[in-house]
Amino acid sequence: MTTFRLTPLAASLPATVPFVGPETQERQRGAPFLARLGANESIFGPSPRAVEAMAKAEHWKYGDPENHDLRHALAAHLGATPENIVVGEGIDGLLGYLVRLFIVPGDAVVTSDGAYPTFNYHVAGFGGALHKVPYDAQDRESPAALFAKAAEVDAKLVYLANPDNPMGTVWTGAQITAAMDALPAGTLLVLDEAYIECAPDGTATDLPWDDPRLIRMRTFSKVYGLAGARVGYALGHPELITAFNKVRNHFGVNRAAQAGALAALGDQDWLAQVQTRITEARGEIARIATAAGLSPLSSAANFVAIDCGHDGAFAKSVLDGLVQRGIFVRMPFASPQNRCIRVSCGTAKDLNTLAEFLPSALQDSRNQL
Amino acid sequence: MTTFRLTPLAASLPATVPFVGPETQERQRGAPFLARLGANESIFGPSPRAVEAMAKAEHWKYGDPENHDLRHALAAHLGATPENIVVGEGIDGLLGYLVRLFIVPGDAVVTSDGAYPTFNYHVAGFGGALHKVPYDAQDRESPAALFAKAAEVDAKLVYLANPDNPMGTVWTGAQITAAMDALPAGTLLVLDEAYIECAPDGTATDLPWDDPRLIRMRTFSKVYGLAGARVGYALGHPELITAFNKVRNHFGVNRAAQAGALAALGDQDWLAQVQTRITEARGEIARIATAAGLSPLSSAANFVAIDCGHDGAFAKSVLDGLVQRGIFVRMPFASPQNRCIRVSCGTAKDLNTLAEFLPSALQDSRNQL
Numbered sequence: 001m002t003t004f005r006l007t008p009l010a011a012s013l014p015a016t017v018p019f020v021g022p023e024t025q026e027r028q029r030g031a032p033f034l035a036r037l038g039a040n041e042s043i044f045g046p047s048p049r050a051v052e053a054m055a056k057a058e059h060w061k062y063g064d065p066e067n068h069d070l071r072h073a074l075a076a077h078l079g080a081t082p083e084n085i086v087v088g089e090g091i092d093g094l095l096g097y098l099v100r101l102f103i104v105p106g107d108a109v110v111t112s113d114g115a116y117p118t119f120n121y122h123v124a125g126f127g128g129a130l131h132k133v134p135y136d137a138q139d140r141e142s143p144a145a146l147f148a149k150a151a152e153v154d155a156k157l158v159y160l161a162n163p164d165n166p167m168g169t170v171w172t173g174a175q176i177t178a179a180m181d182a183l184p185a186g187t188l189l190v191l192d193e194a195y196i197e198c199a200p201d202g203t204a205t206d207l208p209w210d211d212p213r214l215i216r217m218r219t220f221s222k223v224y225g226l227a228g229a230r231v232g233y234a235l236g237h238p239e240l241i242t243a244f245n246k247v248r249n250h251f252g253v254n255r256a257a258q259a260g261a262l263a264a265l266g267d268q269d270w271l272a273q274v275q276t277r278i279t280e281a282r283g284e285i286a287r288i289a290t291a292a293g294l295s296p297l298s299s300a301a302n303f304v305a306i307d308c309g310h311d312g313a314f315a316k317s318v319l320d321g322l323v324q325r326g327i328f329v330r331m332p333f334a335s336p337q338n339r340c341i342r343v344s345c346g347t348a349k350d351l352n353t354l355a356e357f358l359p360s361a362l363q364d365s366r367n368q369l
Numbered sequence: 370m371t372t373f374r375l376t377p378l379a380a381s382l383p384a385t386v387p388f389v390g391p392e393t394q395e396r397q398r399g400a401p402f403l404a405r406l407g408a409n410e411s412i413f414g415p416s417p418r419a420v421e422a423m424a425k426a427e428h429w430k431y432g433d434p435e436n437h438d439l440r441h442a443l444a445a446h447l448g449a450t451p452e453n454i455v456v457g458e459g460i461d462g463l464l465g466y467l468v469r470l471f472i473v474p475g476d477a478v479v480t481s482d483g484a485y486p487t488f489n490y491h492v493a494g495f496g497g498a499l500h501k502v503p504y505d506a507q508d509r510e511s512p513a514a515l516f517a518k519a520a521e522v523d524a525k526l527v528y529l530a531n532p533d534n535p536m537g538t539v540w541t542g543a544q545i546t547a548a549m550d551a552l553p554a555g556t557l558l559v560l561d562e563a564y565i566e567c568a569p570d571g572t573a574t575d576l577p578w579d580d581p582r583l584i585r586m587r588t589f590s591k592v593y594g595l596a597g598a599r600v601g602y603a604l605g606h607p608e609l610i611t612a613f614n615k616v617r618n619h620f621g622v623n624r625a626a627q628a629g630a631l632a633a634l635g636d637q638d639w640l641a642q643v644q645t646r647i648t649e650a651r652g653e654i655a656r657i658a659t660a661a662g663l664s665p666l667s668s669a670a671n672f673v674a675i676d677c678g679h680d681g682a683f684a685k686s687v688l689d690g691l692v693q694r695g696i697f698v699r700m701p702f703a704s705p706q707n708r709c710i711r712v713s714c715g716t717a718k719d720l721n722t723l724a725e726f727l728p729s730a731l732q733d734s735r736n737q738l
Contacts, residue, residue: 005525010470015614023433045429055424060414062596064392089621101379125616156374227431228624245384252458254623255597
C-alpha cells in the first residue's frame with residue numbers, strides 16, 4: 001500500500017463513475033450494441049452545419065477561453081445578455097464548478113431520491129450533506145417537497161430537473177415559478193433544463209435571467225445532438241455567472257465544439273426536425289411498450305420511462321435481458337421509480353430492434369417471477 | 370449587491386483568467402493577428418489522420434468515460450500499463466484535479482517564481498499556500514532549490530516543468546532523477562512534460578511509471594498539434610491514477626478529441642516532421658533575434674525566449690509593439706525572466722512577419738529608454 005497524502009475528503013471518496021459507459025459494456029460483452037438507447041443521446045445527430053463547422057475547425061489553436069461568440073449567440077437567441085451565460089464542459093462540468101463554489105464539507109444540499117446521480121457525485125466530492133426527498137405519486141420531482149426540505153436543512157443548493165430525468169415528467173414554467181414562492185431565501189435553485197428543447201411550450205419559466213434565486217443549466221448534448229462535443233451552459237445572475245471564472249478550466253471547452261455548438265444554434269430548422277422525430281419516437285416507444293403489456297409514462301424528454309409493472313429487481317431483469325440482446329438501455333436508481341426502464345428515442349431501425357427483442361426479454365423475466 | 374452563499378474560499382478568490390486568449394486581444398484591437406506566436410501552439414497542425422478521425426467522429430455519442438482506447442494505445446507506446454494513465458481535459462484540467470485531491474486550505478505547495486500560472490491558479494483555487502523559489506542563474510527551474518523548499522515547508526506538491534515554460538531551458542532525465550534523491554518523502558513531484566516531444570533525447574527520466582514519488586503530465590496540445598481538442602494525460606502509480614476517478618468529470622473528454630489523439634499518436638512520422646520543423650523554427654527565431662541585436666536563449670521546447678537586454682518594462686514595451694503590429698507573443702511574468710519575450714515556433718510566413726516587425730518594435734522601445 002503506497003500512501004499518497006490525499007485530503008481527508010478525497011481519501012474518503014470512492015473511485016467511482018456515476019454512469020458506466022456503453023463502450024465499457026460493449027467491451028465486457030465482446031460485441032457492439034445493436035441499438036444505443038441508454039444515454040439519452042440524440043441518435044438523429046447534430047445539424048449538418050455543426051458537423052461541417054467542427055470538421056473545419058483549426059484544432060491546433062486553443063479554444064477561446066471566453067467562449068465569446070457562442071455566449072453572444074446564445075444571449076441573442078434567448079433574450080439574455082452574455083453576462084448571464086457561462087459555457088462549460090457539459091452540464092456535468094458546470095455542476096461540478098457550481099458545487100465547488102458553494103459547498104464545503106457539511107453544507108446541506110437537497111435533491112430528489114433517484115434524480116441525476118452526477119449532481120450527487122459532485123456534492124459528495126465536495127463533502128456536502130445530501131438530503132433527498134421522494135418523487136411524488138405521479139413520478140414527478142416535487143418542488144414543494146424539495147423546497148420544504150431545503151428550508152428545514154438550510155440548504156445552499158436545491159436541484160430540480162424540468163423535464164425530469166429519468167422519468168420524463170414535467171412541470172409547466174408557471175408551476176415552477178409559483179412553487180418558488182416557497183424557495184428559502186438562502187437556497188439557490190439549480191434548475192436542470194437539459195431536455196427543455198423537446199418539452200412542451202411553456203415548460204421554461206419566464207423568470208428573468210437575472211433572477212438571483214436560480215441558475216438554469218442547458219446543453220448541446222441532448223436535442224442539439226452534440227453529446228460528444230461537451231458543451232453546456234448555465235444561465236443566471238451576472239454576479240453568479242462571474243463567480244465561475246474563479247474556478248473553471250478557462251481553456252477547457254474544445255475549440256471545434258464551440259464552433260459546432262454555434263452552428264447548431266444557428267440551424268433551428270434542424271432542431272425543429274429533431275423535435276418532430278423525438279415526438280414520433282416517443283409515440284413509437286409507447287406503442288412498443290404497450291404492445292408488450294407494459295405501461296409507458298408520458299414524457300417531455302427525449303426518452304420514455306416504461307413501467308415494467310413489478311419491482312426494481314424485475315425491471316433490472318428486463319434491462320439485463322435487453323442488454324444481453326444488444327439493446328443498451330438504463331433505468332432509474334431509486335424505488336419506486338426503479339420499477340421502470342428508460343429507453344431513449346431512436347431511429348425506426350433502433351426501435352424496430354427494441355420491438356423485436358422486448359417481448360422475449362420480458363418473457364424471460366416473467367418466467368423468473 | 371446580490372449575496373450568494375459562496376464558500377469563504379470561493380468568495381475570497383478573484384474572478385480571473387490565467388491567460389488572456391488571443392481572440393480576446395483580437396476583439397480588443399479590432400483585427401486578427403498576422404502571426405499567432407504566443408500560446409505555444411503547434412502552428413504546423415496535427416496529423417492529417419487526426420483531422421480525418423475527428424471529422425468522422427459520431428458527435429451525437431458521449432465519449433468513452435474510460436478513454437479506453439487512447440489509454441491502451443498510450444500504454445503500448447510508452448511501455449506503461451493503462452492503469453498508469455488518466456486522460457483529462459488538457460494538463461490544465463488534470464492539474465486542477467490533482468490539486469483538488471491533495472490540497473486543503475493552508476497546505477504547502479512549491480513552484481518556481483514565474484513558472485506555469487495555471488498551476489498556481491489551481492493551488493489558489495483550493496486554498497493552498499504557494500511557496501516560490503527563483504530560477505537559477507541559467508534561467509532554469511532549480512530542482513535542488515524546489516526540493517529544499519519543499520522539505521522546509523513540508524509541501525504536499527512541488528511543480529517542475531521539464532522542458533521549462535516560459536524559458537525553454539531543460540535538464541536531462543538523469544539530472545532530474547539524481548536531484549530527486551533530495552525530494553522529501555512526503556512531497557509528490559508534479560513533473561510537467563508538456564514539451565517533452567520536442568526536447569532532446571534523454572530529457573525524460575527513466576524512472577518506472579509506478580514510481581510513487583512523481584506524476585508526469587503530458588499532452589496532445591503541443592507537438593501533436595491538438596491544443597483545441599483538450600486532451601492531456603497523467604502518468605503515475607496506479608493508486609494515484611485511480612484517485613482521479615474520485616473527482617474527475619468522467620464524461621469530460623470530447624469524443625472526437627479522443628479519436629483525434631489516438632490517430633495522432635499513431636502517426637509518428639508526422640510527429641517526426643513537426644519535430645524537424647520545430648528545430649528549424651527555433652533556429653530561425655534565434656537568427657531573427659540575433660539580427661535585431663537581441664539574445665535568444667537555447668530552447669528545448671516549441672518556443673524561444675528572447676532576452677531583450679533590459680528589464681521587464683522594456684520587454685513589455687517590445688511585446689506591446691509586436692502586438693500592435695499584429696504579432697501575438699507572450700512573456701514571462703516574474704523578474705528577472707521577464708527581461709525576455711517568448712515567441713512560439715511558426716511557419717516561414719509567420720517568422721518572416723516577425724522578422725519584418727521586430728526591428729521597428731524594438732526601435733520604438735529603445736526610443737523610450
